[in-house]
Amino acid sequence: QVQLVESGGGLVQAGGSLRLSCAASGRTFSTYGMGWFRQAPGKEREFVAATSWRGASTYYEDSVKGRFTISRDNAKNTVYLQMNSLKPEDTAVYYCAVRTSYGGNWPRSRDAYDYWGQGTQVTVSS
Numbered sequence: 001q002v003q004l005v006e007s008g009g010g011l012v013q014a015g016g017s018l019r020l021s022c023a024a025s026g027r028t029f030s031t032y033g034m035g036w037f038r039q040a041p042g043k044e045r046e047f048v049a050a051t052s053w054r055g056a057s058t059y060y061e062d063s064v065k066g067r068f069t070i071s072r073d074n075a076k077n078t079v080y081l082q083m084n085s086l087k088p089e090d091t092a093v094y095y096c097a098v099r100t101s102y103g104g105n106w107p108r109s110r111d112a113y114d115y116w117g118q119g120t121q122v123t124v125s126s
Contacts, residue, residue, distance in 0.1 A: 002026040002115040006096045009120030012086055016124070020081040022096030022117060033099040034079045035059075035107055036070065038092035038122075045095065049081060050107035059107045064090075086124045093119040 008020040024031065035050035049070040050059045058070050069082040079096060097113035104112030 002028060002031065002098050002100060004096050004098060004115055004117035006094065006117040006120040009094060009122045011123045011125065014086060014088055014124055014126050016086050017082070017084045018086065018122060020083065020094055020096075020120060020122075022079045022081075024077040024079075024098060027100070028077045031077075031098055031100055032102070033107060033112075034072065035097050035099070035113060036079075036081045037095045037097060037110065038090075039095070039119075040092040043092075045110060047108040047110075048094070051079065061108075083122070086122075088124045088126045091122060091124050093121050095119045 003025045005023050008018060012018055031053045033050060033052045036048040037045050038048050039045040047061050048064055049068055051070045051072055067085045072079045096117040098115045099112055100114045106112040
């Protein structure tokens with residue numbers, strides 16, 4: 001089992017920044033990769049960014065490239081999502097997820113991830 005706890009969400013004006021954190025605990029030795037997804041009201045949960053746990057590979061959804069940066073601190077079992085130049089369309093609940101097996105369509109599909117956090121709300125005002 002892996003437990004994930006997100007933090008760092010909040011209300012920010014357009015053009016501002018936020019940094020989300022996701023702390024993992026439990027069987028983290030088996031973690032293969034971590035990702036961030038988001039879900040806006042009335043919409044499907046969508047991929048935002050992902051990083052491999054042991055390597056240096058990162059992946060981004062097109063609309064956040066150049067604005068968001070995913071990073072991880074393996075010593076702290078924590079993944080971060082630095083969000084700059086935020087737009088009102090970035091408003092959503094952001095979820096952290098961890099991949100502990102090789103199933104699914106990594107990194108953009110939800111079925112590639114085995115455990116999910118509870119989500120943190122990000123609201124960007126215009």
